[in-house]
Amino acid sequence: MIPQTAWTERKFEFNQPIGVFPITVERLRGTPIRLQAMLTNATDENLTQKVGDKWSLIEQVNHLCNCEEIWLGRVRDILDHKEIFERRTLKTDLQSEQIETLLKNFSAARHKLISLVENMDEQTASLTINHPRLQRPIRLMDTLFSTAEHDDHHLAKIRELVW
């Protein structure tokens, strides 16, 4: 089995044409659907089992829920023409230990994000902001791409725990 690259080691070039925007939005729509499909046969043991100090499946899904506030805030920062992303602290508390509640929360939060971006024109999707960690400007569509990649990073982690 090939070990998965840590999220903090991922690098992005953010050089996609603006025409990839609808595809990125569709990827974002797909995450709650894929998560739901993946967890259909998950047992209670799957949901709470911890391997070493790594997150359990419930903690992984909680993390996805908690991140939505960050992604939404970043899009709003760009729409507000801020120079740099506002510093935000990622919540680490459990929203729920019920997987049904978490899936509903994640789906609702993702719907909010998509509603904010789906009708954008090229000019808006191309608005830029300085990314404090990357030390370079990125476009609004790049932040969405990064979110889609972050989703997939965690879906792959969750898959390990379901099987």
Place this chain on the structure above:
Amino acid sequence: MATSTCGQIHQHENGSKQQILVHYMIEQTPWFERKFDFNFPVGLFPVIVERLRGTAPHIEQIVNRTTDGQLSRNMNGAWSIKEQVGHLYDLEELWRGRIEDFLAGEKTLRAADLGNAKTREANHNQKTVRQLLIMFSDARSALIQKVEDVDEATASLTSIHPRLQTPMRLIDSLFFVAEHDDHHVTKIRALLANP
């Protein structure tokens, strides 16, 4: 700039579903104009395989509760939703064949039929979308079974992509498939919303 309309089935808190129409203002880049940087680490392999696993359930949710007439409709000469799904199924043989090419040490991967004769001749509109999804899902499972346990050295086997004329690793070919999937899933979403 082209404008297309997209539809989404959104699950409400009370469990009911309703179709929500949304509008994309940005035109999707044609597949043959897409360019790819095959320079990511091999540690993305589990992420890419997971993307491949997700395509069938993603499509299933999009086409759920859609009438057969809507799924079979050809607009302005473009493929119908069923033909889009059928096209994804048709290409699975090529993707699996390319994995075999990597494993056999072929210098160049087998070429795709750029005219898509297989899809044009398959009469996918005569099938139900359920049949097409089962065909695609079974073929995709076969592809995943072929690759899911490969090691880093195998995932890094390299061959030339015949159209792009660029070296491609086995992992890159799977990334290419995931991108191709998402290209067509996005097309399906757009077709669904056209009244």
